[in-house]
Amino acid sequence: MAGLVLVAGCGNGDEGPGEAAGGVPVVEKGKLTVCTHLPYPPFQFERNGEIVGFDVALVDLVAKNLKVEQKILDTPFENFKTGAFLNSGKCDLAAAGMTITDERKKNVDFSVPYFDATQALLASKKSGATTLADVKAKKLKLGAQAETTGESYATSQGFDPVAFESSDAVLNGLRTGQVDAVVIDYPVVQGWLKEKATADAFALGQNIETGEQYGFSVKKGNDKLRAAIDKAITDAKADGTYKKVYEEWIGPMPKGVS
Secondary structure, eight states, X not given: OOOBOEEOSSOOOXXXXXXXXXXXXXXXXXXXXXXXXXXXXTTBEEETTEEESHHHHHHHHHHHHHTOEEEEEEOOTHHHHHTXXXXXXXXXEEOSSOBOOHHHHTTEEEOSOOEEEEEEEEEEGGGTOOSHHHHHHTTOOEEXXXXXXXXXXXXXXXXXXXXXXXXXXXXHHHHTTSOSEEEEEHHHHHHHTTSHHHHHHEXXXXXXXXXXXXXXXXXXXXXXXXXXXXXXXXXXXXXXXXHHHHHHHTOSOOTTOO
16 A cells, blocks of 8 residues: 655645545545544554555545545544544544544544454563563553553553653653553554564563454544445455455454454
C-alpha cells in the first residue's frame, strides 16, 4: 500500500465539503480525511516522509472504494474518546489503533472490529520482572500511554502508572529509566523488539488478554461512511487482502483469525 504524506495541523482544505462515491459525505472534496495520533507503529507511523502502517493500509481500501484519496491529520489521542474532531467536521473518521469500548460508543459510532488486540508487559531485563505481580512486589515504576486502555487496565489492577503522551514517549521512558516496565499493545511491543538495542535491554513479559478489539470511528449518525468502512473490511477478509495486509504490518496471523 502506498504511504501518505502527513498533513500538518487540523484544518480543512480549500475545496470544502463534498461527496464520495455512493453519496458518502466527506469534509473535503476528493479526500477521506483521517484523524490519527502519531507515532503508533505498526498501525500508523512515519517512514521516509510518509505515513504508513496497518491502519493506513486498511483505510486506503475504504478510500479506493469511495474513489477519493486518504488524507491524514495528526491529532491528540484524547479527541478520539470524545469524537471532538469528528463532530467539528475536521475529520471523516478516526484511525488510531483504538479499542471499541462502551464509554467511547457514547460519543462516536464504530465500524466492525478490524483487529483483535492484547496488552503486553515490557520490562527492563535488570528488573527481572515478567508479570504485573512482579512489578508490584518489587515496587517498580510502571508506565503506559495516556488515555489508552493499557493505562486503564494498569489502573484497574491497582497501579498508578506514569502516563506518557505517545508510544514513542513510553519507550523513551523505559530507555531513560523513568519507568522500569510498561503496559502497552502487544503489536507495538513486537515492533520495538525488532530493534537490537531494545531487545538487548528489555524483555517481553506476560501477554494480557483483555478481549479488546479495534475499530475505526465516525461521527454519530454517519451511517453511510460507517457502512462503507464495514464493507471494505468485510470484503478484504473475504478475498484475502486483509491477510496480506496483516502479514505485511503485524506478522503471521494467529490461528483462528480470518
